[in-house]
């Protein structure tokens with residue numbers, strides 16, 4: 001069973017953003033599968049790096065919409081994004097230093113973070129962005 005299963009409760013009601021969230025979930029699941037299969041460290045690191053790149057892209061997409069339409073909660077939302085990026089960069093630095101780090105704790109961290117962020121912080125922009133015609 002995948003680590004994270006998409007369900008309707010996770011939908012923010014905006015198709016383009018739901019697609020990106022699904023992709024993030026798929027990437028986290030792929031990393032978890034690779035870990036469970038005992039894949040080599042460098043393969044796990046590659047998947048993790050791709051997840052990091054896509055996460056930055058997704059955050060950029062949301063933040064561009066916030067500034068385009070003047071979303072009130074922009075700063076607090078951006079701060080949450082930035083905190084996650086900092087944590088990811090920290091993990092990458094440790095990996096570069098040769099301290100291999102991807103394990104269950106990292107998977108739990110990624111899962112909890114993504115689900116909490118979607119359910120609380122992302123969900124809060126739904127009405128606002130829908131009212132601006134974002135799809």
Ligand SMILES: [Fe+2]
Pocket residue numbers: 059062077081117121122
């Ligand atoms: Fe977000």
Ligand SMILES: [Fe+2]
Pocket residue numbers: 021058062118122
């Ligand atoms: Fe998001």
